[in-house]
Amino acid sequence: xxxxxxxxxxxxxxxxxxxxxxxxxxxxxxxxxxxxxxxxxxxxxxxxxxxxxxxxxxxxxxxxxxxxxxxxxxxxxxxxxxxxxxxxxxxxxxxxxxxxxxxxxxxxxxxxxxxxxxxxxxxxxxxxxxxxxxxxxxxxxxxxxxxxxxxxxxxxxxxxxxxxxxxxxxxxxxxxxxxxxxxxxxxxxxxxxxxxxxxxxxxxxxxxxxxxxxxxxxxxxxxxxxxxxxxxxxxxxxxxxxxxxxxxxxxxxxxxxxxxxxxxxxxxxxxxxxxxxxxxxxxxxxxxxxxxxxxxxxxxxxxxxxxxxxxxxxxxxxxxxxxxxxxxxxxxxxxxxxxxxxxxxxxxxxxxxxxxxxxxxxxxxxxxxxxxxxxxxxxxxxxxxxxxxxxxxxxxxxxxxxxxxxxxxxxxxxxxxxxxxxxxxxxxxxxxxxxxxxxxxxxxxxxxxxxxxxxxxxxxxxxxxxxxxxxxxxxxxxxxxxxxxxxxxxxxxxxxxxxxxxxxxxxxxxxxxxxxxxxxxxxxxxxxxxxxxxxxxxxxxxxxxxxxxxxxxxxxxxxxxxxxxxxxxxxx
Amino acid sequence: xxxxxxxxxxxxxxxxxxxxxxxxxxxxxxxxxxxxxxxxxxxxxxxxxxxxxxxxxxxxxxxxxxxxxxxxxxxxxxxxxxxxxxxxxxxxxxxxxxxxxxxxxxxxxxxxxxxxxxxxxxxxxxxxxxxxxxxxxxxxxxxxxxxxxxxxxxxxxxxxxxxxxxxxxxxxxxxxxxxxxxxxxxxxxxxxxxxxxxxxxxxxxxxxxxxxxxxxxxxxxxxxxxxxxxxxxxxxxxxxxxxxxxxxxxxxxxxxxxxxxxxxxxxxxxxxxxxxxxxxxxxxxxxxxxxxxxxxxxxxxx
Numbered sequence: 001x002x003x004x005x006x007x008x009x010x011x012x013x014x015x016x017x018x019x020x021x022x023x024x025x026x027x028x029x030x031x032x033x034x035x036x037x038x039x040x041x042x043x044x045x046x047x048x049x050x051x052x053x054x055x056x057x058x059x060x061x062x063x064x065x066x067x068x069x070x071x072x073x074x075x076x077x078x079x080x081x082x083x084x085x086x087x088x089x090x091x092x093x094x095x096x097x098x099x100x101x102x103x104x105x106x107x108x109x110x111x112x113x114x115x116x117x118x119x120x121x122x123x124x125x126x127x128x129x130x131x132x133x134x135x136x137x138x139x140x141x142x143x144x145x146x147x148x149x150x151x152x153x154x155x156x157x158x159x160x161x162x163x164x165x166x167x168x169x170x171x172x173x174x175x176x177x178x179x180x181x182x183x184x185x186x187x188x189x190x191x192x193x194x195x196x197x198x199x200x201x202x203x204x205x206x207x208x209x210x211x212x213x214x215x216x217x218x219x220x221x222x223x224x225x226x227x228x229x230x231x232x233x234x235x236x237x238x239x240x241x242x243x244x245x246x247x248x249x250x251x252x253x254x255x256x257x258x259x260x261x262x263x264x265x266x267x268x269x270x271x272x273x274x275x276x277x278x279x280x281x282x283x284x285x286x287x288x289x290x291x292x293x294x295x296x297x298x299x300x301x302x303x304x305x306x307x308x309x310x311x312x313x314x315x316x317x318x319x320x321x322x323x324x325x326x327x328x329x330x331x332x333x334x335x336x337x338x339x340x341x342x343x344x345x346x347x348x349x350x351x352x353x354x355x356x357x358x359x360x361x362x363x364x365x366x367x368x369x370x371x372x373x374x375x376x377x378x379x380x381x382x383x384x385x386x387x388x389x390x391x392x393x394x395x396x397x398x399x400x401x402x403x404x405x406x407x408x409x410x411x412x413x414x415x416x417x418x419x420x421x422x423x424x425x426x427x428x429x430x431x432x433x434x435x436x437x438x439x440x441x442x443x444x445x446x447x448x449x450x451x452x453x454x455x456x457x458x459x460x461x462x463x464x465x466x467x468x469x470x471x472x473x474x475x476x477x478x479x480x481x482x483x484x485x486x487x488x489x490x491x492x493x494x495x496x497x498x499x500x501x502x503x504x505x506x507x508x509x510x511x512x513x514x515x516x517x518x519x520x521x522x523x524x525x526x527x528x529x530x531x532x533x534x535x536x537x538x539x540x541x542x543x544x545x546x547x548x549x550x551x552x553x554x555x556x557x558x559x560x561x562x563x564x565x566x567x568x569x570x571x572x
Numbered sequence: 573x574x575x576x577x578x579x580x581x582x583x584x585x586x587x588x589x590x591x592x593x594x595x596x597x598x599x600x601x602x603x604x605x606x607x608x609x610x611x612x613x614x615x616x617x618x619x620x621x622x623x624x625x626x627x628x629x630x631x632x633x634x635x636x637x638x639x640x641x642x643x644x645x646x647x648x649x650x651x652x653x654x655x656x657x658x659x660x661x662x663x664x665x666x667x668x669x670x671x672x673x674x675x676x677x678x679x680x681x682x683x684x685x686x687x688x689x690x691x692x693x694x695x696x697x698x699x700x701x702x703x704x705x706x707x708x709x710x711x712x713x714x715x716x717x718x719x720x721x722x723x724x725x726x727x728x729x730x731x732x733x734x735x736x737x738x739x740x741x742x743x744x745x746x747x748x749x750x751x752x753x754x755x756x757x758x759x760x761x762x763x764x765x766x767x768x769x770x771x772x773x774x775x776x777x778x779x780x781x782x783x784x785x786x787x788x789x790x791x792x793x794x795x796x797x798x799x800x801x802x803x804x805x806x807x808x809x810x811x812x813x814x815x816x817x818x819x820x821x822x823x824x825x826x827x828x829x830x831x832x833x834x835x836x837x838x839x840x841x842x843x844x845x846x847x848x849x850x851x852x853x854x855x856x857x858x859x860x861x862x863x864x865x866x867x868x869x870x871x872x873x874x
Contacts, residue, residue, distance in 0.1 A: 012854045012855060012856060354857060358613075358857050447858065450858050451851060452693060452810055453811060454810055454811075456791075458791050537808060539782075539783075539802065539803070540808050543783070546759070550758045
């Protein structure tokens with residue numbers, strides 16, 4: 001699993017949306033160029049046979065009881081060897097938990113799937129039956145951090161203008177996390193079996209769960225401080241803007257010392273709560289060189305905790321002495337097999353933030369409903385079959401009265417006192433709208449119609465939005481649904497939920513072809529024909545520069561005029 | 573369905589105003605009529621339809637403004653006027669950069685925006701080729717918006733400028749250039765131009781257009797020649813979804829007829845429309861959007 005980011009952030013002009021796809025493609029190409037013949041960088045959220053016998057090359061045997069993960073399936077050699085971080089994380093999570101991590105993924109029951117489905121785990125090595133005890137009937141049992149963290153995903157980080165805007169966007173994007181998870185679903189196969197879920201999220205929550213039995217509520221609290229309902233990898237537990245307080249309806253476990261220290265130093269309750277909640281976790285990895293730092297000058301200690309709380313959103317304060325700004329990271333999206341799709345998802349999220357701020361919208365629903373949505377989102381083909389809690393009316397007091405916003409407005413005769421502000425909607429309704437809901441795409445289109453955007457970028461963005469529209473409507477499949485279909489239709493598939501080496505090979509080879517543009521996949525995405533490019537048009541850059549020059553000349557001449565006026569009036 | 577009761581009430585009110593029909597013309601002496609919608613991103617009146625095009629939007633806003641006028645029964649002010657201006661009810665004294673009054677959940681309220689934070693763009697739709705009308709339009713927009721300059725002006729000509737000759741175009745473009753020389757317009761572009769007109773303009777012009785705004789429908793199928801030319805000459809291709817004729821005489825007159833005296837609707841011909849917006853530079857957040865619609869007419873009697 002390789003994580004790649006652009007060399008520098010994309011800029012602020014609409015034309016920059018046209019760079020994303022080309023940049024993603026470039027990064028993968030650069031990785032590909034370093035590989036040997038017959039080796040490929042595959043764009044997928046999960047390798048379907050992670051944890052199967054001989055799933056690596058060269059092959060290594062797992063060493064349960066001895067290895068860092070103690071896993072029946074995942075050898076230490078599959079953990080990146082050249083940096084101690086991942087092996088250390090693996091071992092420390094297990095040691096803190098005082099047991100292996102436990103992941104049970106519901107299996108997809110097909111015609112010939114044994115009922116009940118229960119693997120004989122003893123063939124993988126004897127571990128005194130602990131794995132047997134931890135595994136659940138009709139589930140695919142996993143037991144290593146690498147089986148979760150070995151997944152890939154799609155994350156987008158963007159800079160906010162201020163801490164207030166960062167907090168605002170963090171909150172506003174939270175209700176979108178389950179929706180984007182459902183749209184991007186790409187993980188229907190786990191350890192060589194077809195699962196009844198389409199996403200990686202719950203697997204990741206369990207794969208990095210360092211909570212002890214006490215913390216999980218199975219034993220009374222004696223050595224540990226808190227009863228903690230969620231893993232440190234989880235959907236967020238609270239909104240962080242003061243205006244969002246009423247939507248925080250679940251208990252947030254906090255380190256009260258941290259909370260007191262923050263509030264007594266002027267931090268407001270919502271932000272203090274958020275930080276105090278992050279700090280209930282222990283450090284998982286700490287390098288000797290980073291142990292003794294001057295916390296007045298170095299934010300590493302904060303980052304240590306912040307970066308090992310793996311959540312659906314992340315609020316990122318700037319490091320000291322930098323102008324990098326307050327950032328928000330949107331983290332739930334699964335990785336798609338083409339750069340076109342990945343760019344489309346990223347572009348959609350960022351455009352939504354612009355539209356939310358332009359039209360003063362509010363998407364908030366109780367955080368408990370977001371949690372529920374996260375579970376709905378991971379179900380098999382959730383995009384077509386599930387309904388999600390979503391806010392009924394996105395308007396606030398300042399939502400404008402443009403024609404499309406009219407649909408967003410609350411009813412004038414609001415006899416909905418006490419009635420909830422959200423209801424269940426399909427992804428289709430949320431994205432494409434209905435006669436009762438405006439549809440997020442319509443809001444984005446309205447925004448695009450009102451900004452100056454060059455034709456190539458508009459062409460590209462329209463294609464991205466078209467993809468999202470069709471996927472939401474169910475006329476295009478998610479990656480997960482397509483992968484499932486591929487397996488089901490494979491001549492060697494025995495309808496017993498088993499995805500063999502051969503089936504996996506054929507699947508990944510097909511995905512590689514699609515990703516490289518050598519083959520179409522009309523079921524999942526329209527023929528890729530965006531106008532993406534690595535650079536913004538020279539005309540755009542030049543016009544922007546010229547405009548800035550003229551504006552700054554005008555501004556400075558205005559200021560000097562004002563100064564003259566002041567001097568004159570002072571003298572008289 | 574949330575809108576039903578509201579819709580019924582509105583319809584009722586509209587009917588009431590129709591019933592008490594206007595006994596005498598509201599602006600009997602007017603030969604010039606200007607509508608300014610003000611910032612439509614903050615006006616609190618109910619608009620029903622979605623996905624309107626620019627023409628429908630304009631008609632809707634004109635109707636809303638006339639409706640308000642009727643409701644407030646404030647006609648005396650126009651009785652003697654030759655040039656009637658129907659302006660937004662909330663006027664801003666400092667141009668566009670006054671922030672919103674209260675906190676709310678919009679973070680741009682936390683900032684005090686100054687003129688420097690904004691980029692103002694204006695698109696002028698001309699319904700004739702008279703250069704005087706264009707300069708009047710630019711002057712009016714600057715004046716009514718209380719701005720000294722705007723960053724971008726796009727010029728849209730009748731019929732998307734097809735069949736336009738360079739000799740007809742140049743006097744208009746010269747008007748634009750004069751405003752650029754005075755630094756009241758910082759950059760200017762054209763709309764829907766194809767080759768050879770674009771090339772002829774670039775050859776003859778002192779200030780070349782920085783952009784050519786084309787219809788969204790063709791943004792994915794731009795003629796190769798045009799694409800090549802704009803790339804070589806650093807001209808941006810932008811997009812719009814505006815119709816060929818932004819508003820025609822009869823639609824305009826009908827809007828007036830619904831809310832005013834029959835005589836008030838007579839003979840009006842929209843001469844130009846301007847659509848403006850301001851965007852917070854560097855952040856892509858739209859702050860204001862509005863329209864100006866100017867029409868004139870001849871009266872047989874004074």
